[in-house]
Amino acid sequence: MDTIFFTDQLIPALNRGLIMSIKLIIPSALIGLMLGIVIGTLRTFGHSAVRKAANGYAIIFRGTPLVVQLFLLYFGLPNLGIYLDAYTAAVIGFILCSGAYHSEYIRGSLLSIKKGQFLAAQSMGFSTFKTMFNIIVPQAVRRALPGCGNEIIYLIKYSSLAYIITCIELTGEGKIIATRTFRYTEVFLVIGFYYLVLVTMASFVLQKIKERFKVPGFGKA
Amino acid sequence: MIDALIAIFEALPYLLKGALATSGIVIGAMGLGLVMGVHMAVGQVYGNRPTRWFVGLYVWFFRGVPVLVLLFLFYFGLFALIGLNLSAFAASILVLGMTTAAYQSQIFRGAILSLPKGQLQAARALGMSDIKAIISIILPQALRFSIPAWSNEYSIILKDSALAFVLGTSEIMARSHFVASRTYHHLPLYITAGCIYFLLTWLGVRALLKLEAKVRIPGYSQ
């Protein structure tokens, strides 16, 4: 096992890929979560037509493979004259897909808030906005935290799919080197290790956040 | 527009054969995951420390590494290393099976832990060995309660099966891409592929709901 291969060729390339992966993950996670919050809220409290549309979006993007969605964005949209570069197509795909999953967790958490919480706040003169902001949202966030947190961890892993539509991130860089040198096992073990570190760190952060917001007796409804 | 519809129509039989391959992958992977998952769950709940440690490590690895990376790692790397010469189809089943085993083991573990302690105590009091108690008393209940989460896992594996196409397996995704590259009707073909996946998800989830209703224990809800 020559370490030169690792230090001179593999690690620099993988680090390059890692940076691209992070560039994919961070905007997708943040915007996807925001989209999920909006859609989840619309699915819970919106008017009938809005709810149907939002539910339709969630069903489609949760019911089809992410690969298909990415292919549609990168290879399919050109049929309509829309040309997206690989990075943009990947990020849009990740946002739409994870947004649908987030909306599911947000909707579940909003539905689990007891009606009495609204009533008590309103009976004391809280405006609708103040009720949502001070009473409902703090409870909904705590309930949605495990689900949404896990979804972001999933996103870290599924960012590897960007390689399939030619956006070369961590997995892509590895595949290039592995194909050239035939050292598949070593390369992909190292890549696996990179992802394990990312995922483990993210899980650790999620656990810390859960502990920070913990309230005695406040579990699932 | 019309030629797009014609392209879909002509490609449909070809795509649906791909759906057979996809179904094969999913059934194989879910089956493998079920068998491995139950064993790992029982090992984690009732086993000794080395067993628990091993299962923990396995779950951490297979849940932490992306499926795409695992497919490349095993098919091009590890299988070749140990001289295992598998087709892309078989390799996909094996890798996806090992991955879902990790998730399924946690589903079953959760279900087992949610049962009241008295179940095992009563079984032991009747003179059953632990193995017998687990097989006859614990698992029948735990598996029933796992059906909803298992159904969720099914739809995840169905979607992950699309990744088998990077290994060259001739399933839905591979076939759609093949036809699209030749006819340039990417958009309609991938929409069709999406619809086929949708249909397979719906059919599977409905079947599992029927199964859940069929095996339900009267009056027993969690």
Next chain:
Amino acid sequence: MTKPKKPILRVENICKILGGKEILKSVSLSLYKGELKVLIGPSGAGKSTLLQCINFLIPPDKGRVWLEETEIQSHKKRELYTFRQQVGMIFQDFNLFDHLNALENVAIALRKVKKMSRQAARDCAVAELERVGLGDKTTLYPAELSGGQKQRVSIARALAMEPKIMLLDEPTSALDPELIGEVLSVIRNLAQGGMTMILATHQIGFTRSLADEVLFMENGSIIEQGTPEDLLSPDACTRSRDFCSRLNELYEEGV
């Protein structure tokens, strides 16, 4: 008790249909300062709905409400919120905010609605919790409190807003029997201290000893109205008396 001339709360012709059924049939009442009016009657009579219509948590189909001679324009949001700050409500299910401890439950409306400073709100909250006997439980969360303690926190929370009147919707119905006493004693103190209240309850003994007026509701209307002596004494030939005897048979309460 001599009644001052003008009522502090006036409710006229409240009508409400819920789920196709007429829950309130043109109900009217007047409440004077310092009075304790008690609503009694069978379940489904409309007692809860009436109370929740008074502070517009349930918007009535028809009817008008005046607080101290000012009519409440419920469609004007700001006016409605101000009105609700002056009307304290106690719920059967307590409805404490689950993510906040006892102190924060009492303080939150003071900070967010009345815009008090954090320290002032805190001091006020501590004082109110001490008044209901929970000064040592300020840091506990709702899940850690007994039913009686939860209800007392909710009373402290309502009182902290310095309401002009209080509406109590069966405050002890969700409590285990041994916890009812601690809540009734807090309510008794409030009444004796001059708080103006409408109380819906099944506690007949309490009603007889403290109510200024008893209103018997059935099927969405106030059937009988009068002092406890008129309606509930053993020789009264009233529907109220009938209802109470039946209640006593069920709950074996000494009347």
